[in-house]
Amino acid sequence: MIAPTLTSSRVLDRAELPVDTAQLARFLIGKIVVRKLTEGVVAGRIVETEAYPIGDPAGHAYRGKTPRNQALFLERGHAYVYLAYGSSFMLNVSSEEPGVGAGVLIRAIEPTHGIDIMERRRGTARLRDLARGPGRLCAALSIDRRLDGLDLCQIGALWLGTDAQIAGEIGQGKRIGITRAAESPLRFYVRNNTFVSGPRALNL
DNA sequence: TTGGCGATTGGCT
DNA sequence: GCCAATCGCCAAT
Numbered sequence A: 001m002i003a004p005t006l007t008s009s010r011v012l013d014r015a016e017l018p019v020d021t022a023q024l025a026r027f028l029i030g031k032i033v034v035r036k037l038t039e040g041v042v043a044g045r046i047v048e049t050e051a052y053p054i055g056d057p058a059g060h061a062y063r064g065k066t067p068r069n070q071a072l073f074l075e076r077g078h079a080y081v082y083l084a085y086g087s088s089f090m091l092n093v094s095s096e097e098p099g100v101g102a103g104v105l106i107r108a109i110e111p112t113h114g115i116d117i118m119e120r121r122r123g124t125a126r127l128r129d130l131a132r133g134p135g136r137l138c139a140a141l142s143i144d145r146r147l148d149g150l151d152l153c154q155i156g157a158l159w160l161g162t163d164a165q166i167a168g169e170i171g172q173g174k175r176i177g178i179t180r181a182a183e184s185p186l187r188f189y190v191r192n193n194t195f196v197s198g199p200r201a202l203n204l
Numbered sequence B: 001t002t003g004g005c006g007a008t009t010g011g012c013t
Numbered sequence C: 001g002c003c004a005a006t007c008g009c010c011a012a013t
Helices: A021-028 A115-122 A134-140
Strands: A032-037 A040-052 A079-084 A088-094 A103-113 A158-161 A170-173 A187-190
Touching (some): A021 A103, A040 A134, A103 A115, A103 A134, A115 A134
Antiparallel strands (some): A032 A158, A088 A103, A170 A187
């Protein structure tokens, strides 16, 4: 759990992102999410993702393109941000070819940079709770609809980077909190990592 | 125009 | 573990 130096992290090139949604979800484990705020830089290592592939009844693109979900149809590597349950924002990375609606939900990160900023944004000092869960992650990183459609393969307000550190063993299982297509093993996580959300039994 | 419904969270039992 | 809060979205009226 050594914090990586951001200077050794480089922004992800779109060409290295797998086109396939499930493959992208796995690929993103261990990568870094960087958020630039006026107060400073906030960042963390991705430890949990979920794939919402082509034709997924649980995916927001299932019923076609709308003003809300259009970012899912952008070329892979763009942000799709939406509000869930009236209170929590969710950060997704668009996947597949341009014009095809699919994406990867970033469910949790292990905080590495700007922890004091995250603590203020979240109203807690419990490191484990800062960004464990998709809504908490967005709150900690000050992510909302204003970032919807942003290119995450470009340094700016929010981007994805490499990490010098190798992620732990990657587990795969059912997605959390959905009712349709709930059985598909499209959730990826770092095994036995304390910053992964969901029941302990699902993180082994 | 309206009503049902979430890719969740935090507080309480 | 259970449950209410909360509100934008969209299918159907």
